[in-house]
Amino acid sequence: MLVGPGDDAAVLRAPDGRVVVTTDLLIEGRHFRRDWSSGYDIGRKAAAQNLADVAAMGAVPTGIVVGLGAPADTGLDWLDALTDGFRDECAEAGASVVGGDMSRSDIVVLGVTAFGDLGGRAPVTRSGARPGDVVAVTGRLGHAAAGLALLEAGRADDPGGPWRPALVDAHRRPRPPYRRGPEAAGLGATAMIDVSDGLVQDLGHIAEASRVAIAIDPAALPVPGSLAEAAAELGADPLEWVLTGGDDHALAATFPREVRLPSGWTIIGEVAEGEGVQVAGRRVSQGGWDHFRL
Numbered sequence: 001m002l003v004g005p006g007d008d009a010a011v012l013r014a015p016d017g018r019v020v021v022t023t024d025l026l027i028e029g030r031h032f033r034r035d036w037s038s039g040y041d042i043g044r045k046a047a048a049q050n051l052a053d054v055a056a057m058g059a060v061p062t063g064i065v066v067g068l069g070a071p072a073d074t075g076l077d078w079l080d081a082l083t084d085g086f087r088d089e090c091a092e093a094g095a096s097v098v099g100g101d102m103s104r105s106d107i108v109v110l111g112v113t114a115f116g117d118l119g120g121r122a123p124v125t126r127s128g129a130r131p132g133d134v135v136a137v138t139g140r141l142g143h144a145a146a147g148l149a150l151l152e153a154g155r156a157d158d159p160g161g162p163w164r165p166a167l168v169d170a171h172r173r174p175r176p177p178y179r180r181g182p183e184a185a186g187l188g189a190t191a192m193i194d195v196s197d198g199l200v201q202d203l204g205h206i207a208e209a210s211r212v213a214i215a216i217d218p219a220a221l222p223v224p225g226s227l228a229e230a231a232a233e234l235g236a237d238p239l240e241w242v243l244t245g246g247d248d249h250a251l252a253a254t255f256p257r258e259v260r261l262p263s264g265w266t267i268i269g270e271v272a273e274g275e276g277v278q279v280a281g282r283r284v285s286q287g288g289w290d291h292f293r294l
């Protein structure tokens with residue numbers, strides 16, 4: 001064991017190198033609803049959630065195995081679509097489905113395990129952030145939360161606004177920036193995490209593991225017009241989606257200040273001595289999704 005429990009993935013020593021491995025469970029009703037997402041969407045999302053954890057170690061995803069429980073009356077078309085979703089999302093990340101298992105169950109349950117290759121680089125853990133580093137993100141933030149809010153409000157299919165289907169689609173199919181993980185490792189990232197539970201909560205994991213404080217400048221956070229439009233319609237705060245929304249699987253990383261970040265990365269804050277996450281100078285408690293509150 002080179003990296004054990006507590007990070008986005010573990011790293012194991014193998015006779016001919018190292019292997020990155022991670023697993024996540026997706027439960028109908030908690031992580032997806034079959035009346036909100038197609039089988040294809042659910043396959044893509046279940047793969048993405050795991051492949052993003054591999055990328056967050058700075059590794060390239062190689063393969064996944066899928067455990068599936070489904071009710072006896074699940075249609076073959078639905079299962080075919082699920083399989084297609086797994087295949088296509090893996091292809092997106094450069095990986096493939098290499099096995100699995102299935103059984104009958106009262107609801108749909110997916111247990112996915114993903115593997116990755118570090119390509120000779122050191123893994124980027126949650127624990128390496130140092131005071132003086134900058135904090136940067138790449139990928140979408142708050143989009144899936146906005147899409148979920150539209151679905152919950154029954155406004156997903158209302159007419160008007162190209163932003164509406166785009167945000168609902170973000171809930172159904174996250175698009176993690178897989179290649180940015182190894183890129184960050186190559187640039188010398190000191191810590192990294194994928195944002196599954198919300199930016200504040202997930203940066204909190206880096207702060208805790210690294211024994212540092214993280215300060216975010218909310219003015220630096222990307223709040224696109226689509227989020228503002230949806231928030232205006234629902235009477236919500238788009239910044240809250242960006243700060244606490246999960247499911248987009250953006251990557252958040254810390255870098256030594258002198259690193260020149262390629263376009264696509266946005267610097268949103270800095271690492272300091274201390275503990276916890278501050279937004280605009282105020283310490284915020286853990287907003288976001290955690291397993292036991294769901």
Ligand SMILES: Nc1ncnc2c1ncn2[C@@H]1O[C@H](COP(=O)(O)OP(=O)(O)O)[C@@H](O)[C@H]1O
Pocket residue numbers: 004005006007008009010024053196197
């Ligand atoms: N039941 C468990 N037993 C052992 N380790 C666990 C368990 N649940 C989560 N972990 C570990 O805790 C860490 C964080 O898990 P999780 O919150 O699911 O992270 P992520 O959001 O990256 O999927 C991971 O290293 C994971 O392996």
Ligand SMILES: Cc1ncc(C[n+]2csc(CCOP(=O)(O)OP(=O)(O)O)c2C)c(N)n1
Pocket residue numbers: 024025029030031032033049148196197245246247289290291294
């Ligand atoms: C039907 C439905 N309700 C709510 C959500 C939002 N949601 C559920 S779990 C979760 C956080 C991620 O899930 P978790 O099990 O914590 O995954 P991990 O952090 O291990 O990747 C979010 C944002 C959703 N995706 N679908």
Ligand SMILES: [Mg+2]
Pocket residue numbers: 008052053056193194195196
């Ligand atoms: Mg993760």
Ligand SMILES: [Mg+2]
Pocket residue numbers: 023024025
């Ligand atoms: Mg997990």
Ligand SMILES: [Mg+2]
Pocket residue numbers: 196197289290291
């Ligand atoms: Mg989580």
